[in-house]
Amino acid sequence: ETGVTQTPRHLVMGMTNKKSLKCEQHLGHNAMYWYKQSAKKPLELMFVYNFKEQTENNSVPSRFSPECPNSSHLFLHLHTLQPEDSALYLCASSQDSASGGEETQYFGPGTRLLVL
Amino acid sequence: AQSVAQPEDQVNVAEGNPLTVKCTYSVSGNPYLFWYVQYPNRGLQFLLKYITGDNLVKGSYGFEAEFNKSQTSFHLKKPSALVSDSALYFCAVRGNNDYKLSFGAGTTVTVRA
Numbered sequence: 699e700t701g702v703t704q705t706p707r708h709l710v711m712g713m714t715n716k717k718s719l720k721c722e723q724h725l726g727h728n729a730m731y732w733y734k735q736s737a738k739k740p741l742e743l744m745f746v747y748n749f750k751e752q753t754e755n756n757s758v759p760s761r762f763s764p765e766c767p768n769s770s771h772l773f774l775h776l777h778t779l780q781p782e783d784s785a786l787y788l789c790a791s792s793q794d795s796a797s798g799g800e801e802t803q804y805f806g807p808g809t810r811l812l813v814l
Numbered sequence: 815a816q817s818v819a820q821p822e823d824q825v826n827v828a829e830g831n832p833l834t835v836k837c838t839y840s841v842s843g844n845p846y847l848f849w850y851v852q853y854p855n856r857g858l859q860f861l862l863k864y865i866t867g868d869n870l871v872k873g874s875y876g877f878e879a880e881f882n883k884s885q886t887s888f889h890l891k892k893p894s895a896l897v898s899d900s901a902l903y904f905c906a907v908r909g910n911n912d913y914k915l916s917f918g919a920g921t922t923v924t925v926r927a
Contacts, residue, residue, distance in 0.1 A: 741917040788857055795913040800846050800865045805857040
């Protein structure tokens with residue numbers, strides 16, 4: 699798990715707060731991903747960045763705002779969240795999201811978010 | 815559209831017994847198939863993948879998976895389960911022209927001593 703790190707590991711926030719999740723990958727990859735994991739549901743892809751450019755926004759509400767300043771760092775800015783946004787948010791990275799299907803994605807440990 | 819089904823929410827086995835976690839998939843074209851494991855309060859760890867070639871793929875921690883094209887399956891197996899194998903297992907698939915991974919809902923494996 700040291701290849702992809704995420705901070706904080708746990709976050710409790712009120713619906714009016716603004717917070718940010720951080721992801722950093724040390725694998726030399728060029729693609730980074732945000733996923734949402736809710737109980738008893740498959741992982742939901744939220745955003746994809748390839749070479750710092752956003753290539754996917756999977757109909758995510760605007761209260762989630764991603765930022766990718768370089769290929770090693772990915773942020774997810776949160777504001778005016780709802781209780782149903784409580785979940786585990788996972789970051790992943792891969793070599794190049796456009797290079798084909800055989801790429802392996804490597805995941806961070808996740809941020810457990812609770813919205814009160 | 816691509817999709818993955820893991821028909822069992824839970825699998826319970828005794829330590830030392832064989833472990834099988836089932837996965838079937840649907841994808842256009844050639845599939846790329848993956849297995850991940852998630853321990854409590856941790857992210858997903860990559861176990862193994864099938865790209866092409868030998869239908870039996872060997873991965874980490876003694877796990878292997880068998881690709882069966884006619885049955886569109888990619889079941890995960892371990893000949894002798896350990897208590898430490900207790901975790902949540904995810905199967906995932908991607909088509910050869912798509913960067914999106916589609917995950918199954920996961921199977922919780924419990925290995926009792």
